[in-house]
Amino acid sequence: MRTELLEQIYTIVAQIPPGRVTTYGRVAKMTEGATARMVGSAMRHLPDGHGLPWHRVIAADRKVADHGGAARQxxxxxxxxxxxxxxxxxxxxxxxx
DNA sequence: CAGGTGACGAAAT
DNA sequence: GATTTCGCCACCT
Known part of the structure; x- marks a missing residue:
């Protein structure tokens, strides 16, 4: 179900070691059925203080994706x-x- | 139900 | 290499 994919996304992102990064597409492929867009959407809806290293997820061209918190990221x-x-x-x- | 949208990505131009 | 086009799919109007 959907929440399952969401859980997988969160789990994978949580596994990214400090000082390392991965891409939306990579995360999507590690799940079973999720798309890069879903991963991005999942990051966008994250509440504050979730503890997830969302900043380690970047775009496939290895640039920080364009969004409101790009500078912070x-x-x-x-x-x-x-x-x-x-x-x-x-x-x-x-x-x- | 139809249409637009977006923290994406790959391919074409 | 910069832009555009298309595929993708959950969500919101």
């Missing part, structure tokens, strides 16, 4: 040691399988 990532190149892209080696 970048700060959090940078605070974890994730470096961005001049194009605002994250190092490919930081990708979490």
């Amino acid at each position: 970048r700060d959090k990532l940078r605070a974890e040691g994730v470096l961005f190149d001049a194009n605002g892209r994250v190092d490919a080696t930081r990708l979490w399988p």
